[in-house]
Amino acid sequence: MIDKKMLENYAEKLMFRMKDDELDTLESEFDTILKQMKLIENIKGIEKVDPMTFPFITYEAKLRSDLESSDSLSVDEVVSNTKHVVKDQIKVPKVVE
Amino acid sequence: MEYKKSTIENLREALDNNEVTGEELFNEAKKLAEESQKDINAFVTILDKYKSRPKKKGILTDIPYSLKDNFSTTGILTTASSNILKNYVPVYDATVYKKLKDAGAVLVGKTVLDELAMGGTGTTGHTGVVLNPWDKTRLIGGSSAGSCASVAAGIVPFSIGSDTGDSVRKPASYGGVVGFKPTYGRISRYGLFAFASSLDHVALLTRSVKDAAIVTNVLKGEDPLDMTSLKDDGLDYTLNLDKSIKGKKFFYIKEACTFDKKSDILESTLNEFNKLLDKIRSLGATVDEVSIDKDLLNAIYPSYMVISCAEATSNNSNLTGIPFGNRIDGSTYEEIMFNTRTEGFSELIKRRFVIGSYVLQKENQDKLFLNACRVRRMIVDKMHELFKTYDALIMPASGGIAPKLGEASDVLSDEYLILENHMAIGNFGGFPSITLPYGFVNSMPIGVNITSNILKDSELLNIAKQIEDLLGYIGQVAGDKNV
Numbered sequence: 400m401i402d403k404k405m406l407e408n409y410a411e412k413l414m415f416r417m418k419d420d421e422l423d424t425l426e427s428e429f430d431t432i433l434k435q436m437k438l439i440e441n442i443k444g445i446e447k448v449d450p451m452t453f454p455f456i457t458y459e460a461k462l463r464s465d466l467e468s469s470d471s472l473s474v475d476e477v478v479s480n481t482k483h484v485v486k487d488q489i490k491v492p493k494v495v496e
Numbered sequence: 497m498e499y500k501k502s503t504i505e506n507l508r509e510a511l512d513n514n515e516v517t518g519e520e521l522f523n524e525a526k527k528l529a530e531e532s533q534k535d536i537n538a539f540v541t542i543l544d545k546y547k548s549r550p551k552k553k554g555i556l557t558d559i560p561y562s563l564k565d566n567f568s569t570t571g572i573l574t575t576a577s578s579n580i581l582k583n584y585v586p587v588y589d590a591t592v593y594k595k596l597k598d599a600g601a602v603l604v605g606k607t608v609l610d611e612l613a614m615g616g617t618g619t620t621g622h623t624g625v626v627l628n629p630w631d632k633t634r635l636i637g638g639s640s641a642g643s644c645a646s647v648a649a650g651i652v653p654f655s656i657g658s659d660t661g662d663s664v665r666k667p668a669s670y671g672g673v674v675g676f677k678p679t680y681g682r683i684s685r686y687g688l689f690a691f692a693s694s695l696d697h698v699a700l701l702t703r704s705v706k707d708a709a710i711v712t713n714v715l716k717g718e719d720p721l722d723m724t725s726l727k728d729d730g731l732d733y734t735l736n737l738d739k740s741i742k743g744k745k746f747f748y749i750k751e752a753c754t755f756d757k758k759s760d761i762l763e764s765t766l767n768e769f770n771k772l773l774d775k776i777r778s779l780g781a782t783v784d785e786v787s788i789d790k791d792l793l794n795a796i797y798p799s800y801m802v803i804s805c806a807e808a809t810s811n812n813s814n815l816t817g818i819p820f821g822n823r824i825d826g827s828t829y830e831e832i833m834f835n836t837r838t839e840g841f842s843e844l845i846k847r848r849f850v851i852g853s854y855v856l857q858k859e860n861q862d863k864l865f866l867n868a869c870r871v872r873r874m875i876v877d878k879m880h881e882l883f884k885t886y887d888a889l890i891m892p893a894s895g896g897i898a899p900k901l902g903e904a905s906d907v908l909s910d911e912y913l914i915l916e917n918h919m920a921i922g923n924f925g926g927f928p929s930i931t932l933p934y935g936f937v938n939s940m941p942i943g944v945n946i947t948s949n950i951l952k953d954s955e956l957l958n959i960a961k962q963i964e965d966l967l968g969y970i971g972q973v974a975g976d977k978n979v
Contacts, residue, residue, distance in 0.1 A: 401854075409853040410846065413809065414816075414830070415837035417846055425847050431907060432851060435798040438913070439867045441791045442874065450869030451876060453694050454680040454926025455950055460723050476587040480820035489819055491829040 401429045499524050500650030501971045504559055504707040507653060511558050518558025518602060522546035525560040525604040528651045536627045536649060538642035540565045541573050542605040550600025556714055557600030562646045562655040565606040566613055568687035569593050576689050577609045577621030580815050580840025582822050590687020591719050592656055592698055599714050604652055607642025611841075613658055613691045614808060614848050615639050616666060622842075625901065628670060629974035630940055634898040637667035640701065644671045647701045650973035654711050655701045660691050661800050662893075662919035664699035665931040669893035669943025672933045672972050674960075675701050676708040678953045680926025681726040683712070684719030692807035693724075695800075695923040704970045705932065705961040709733035712953070729951070736954045737961040742780030744959065745886045746946075748773070750787045752891060752914045761896040762911065765942055768935040769892045772944060775966055776890070783890065788878060794910070795871045797917040800924075802855045802868035809852030815840065876925035883949040888959055890946050891918055893931045897940035919945055928953045930960045933969040941972070 618641025640657030648671035668675025817836025
């Protein structure tokens with residue numbers, strides 16, 4: 400069973416807050432979600448199947464070599480999407496008091 | 497030449513004959529985009545200036561197009577239609593955008609999507625609802641809503657979208673255009689904001705099958721920046737579009753097309769589908785009805801939800817507001833993240849993330865997440881078995897026409913669970929899959945979806961072209977008469 404407290408806790412783990420009425424909507428939505436998910440359990444012989452996490456096996460996958468040169472961003476580019484910049488670094492509140 | 501109804505092929509001819517310039521085409525597209533905003537709201541950003549600097553002139557040089565706003569474009573606002581990225585200006589190019597720039601294609605605008613591509617209605621973008629150019633009281637579908645609307649309205653001849661469950665192929669059906677998702681990895685995903693990486697595909701919308709082949713030719717190929725990208729197959733897809741489909745074997749899924757109770761719209765859609773199958777048979781192809789375990793089919797949609805929400809929860813954990821995004825201040829870095837994510841995500845997205853978190857909890861992982869991955873394997877194995885006998889699966893892309901705004905579905909019905917969501921099979925197995933217009937119901941377009949085995953992109957495009965020739969819906973735009 401799902402209750403609001405559990406949902407609040409999941410939201411907390413995901414680092415956002417949900418309003419009371421949003422949690423109400425989600426709680427009632429879970430009724431349907433759980434009914435739909437029950438359909439997954441109905442499949443005969445599912446326990447013998449290996450989970451599939453990728454569409455198909457590719458026999459050749461290249462990893463980039465550590466020494467391979469690749470374009471990297473300039474400091475100006477890195478900090479261009481935040482207003483909170485001090486001496487080429489992104490500023491956050493003090494972590495250690 | 498009537499710009500709005502022109503395919504890429506038509507525009508190329510006009511450009512090569514000096515009947516029109518690239519700048520004139522851009523200005524026309526820009527004007528149409530701006531005029532359409534109040535009616536259909538397809539764009540987050542419309543670009544000001546014509547820009548074409550091809551590395552080498554080619555078929556797409558000077559052809560206008562639109563790009564879904566979840567592809568990274570240096571110096572151009574890219575929001576993923578979410579408040580959390582409403583001020584984000586990327587500093588790198590997605591591979592598809594780079595390839596199109598190098599080909600000299602001209603970007604007209606970035607298009608609205610369902611927030612972070614997580615939705616199928618086109619109603620959840622932070623700049624508002626995208627409406628269907630065929631009937632502005634109806635949805636166009638999503639998540640590639642603006643991309644589809646911009647092609648269906650005749651603003652651009654092609655658009656690039658992304659498809660995780662059916663996000664290009666379903667709107668294509670509602671908009672009366674072609675939506676093509678090639679084999680997983682055929683087109684690099686580098687620079688596409690990840691929703692569910694094991695299901696995400698770059699896909700495209702056009703007004704003809706040949707145009708889909710033209711654009712895929714330019715975009716396909718291995719990319720060192722995407723380790724899941726496939727080696728180029730070396731084929732020119734436009735050169736294999738004229739082969740007869742005599743002797744080809746198709747199948748459709750009985751359980752997805754057989755219902756005890758049918759609405760008028762569903763009945764008309766299935767009638768049109770059956771007429772289409774007869775026409776295909778008249779070309780010398782066979783079409784069989786194949787039965788698949790209904791319990792397995794009913795589990796496709798819930799499995800899709802479980803897998804996609806779980807992957808999305810993880811993929812979007814980088815949206816903290818600290819290095820980029822719409823930071824909302826706080827007294828600690830954790831508080832900044834909490835405030836940014838609380839303000840930045842809409843309620844719907846938060847609900848999806850919570851579902852993702854729920855299925856990944858230790859106590860639920862085997863029962864929900866891993867079982868969903870097992871369903872995925874079972875359905876994909878079944879498809880591979882059928883593709884030993886058949887060349888393609890052919891199905892209605894939807895059980896009907898674009899829904900009215902606010903129209904709700906019975907989300908536990910067979911019609912919803914199977915007929916409205918079967919196209920996720922294409923994402924589960926990475927199969928190439930295409931939707932094309934095949935008729936009208938209540939003066940709204942309907943689409944047929946065809947799916948082949950992996951790597952058979954060229955064969956699939958040929959099949960689609962033969963069916964398109966049979967039906968004649970080439971260069972169709974909203975407002976065209978019910979043919």
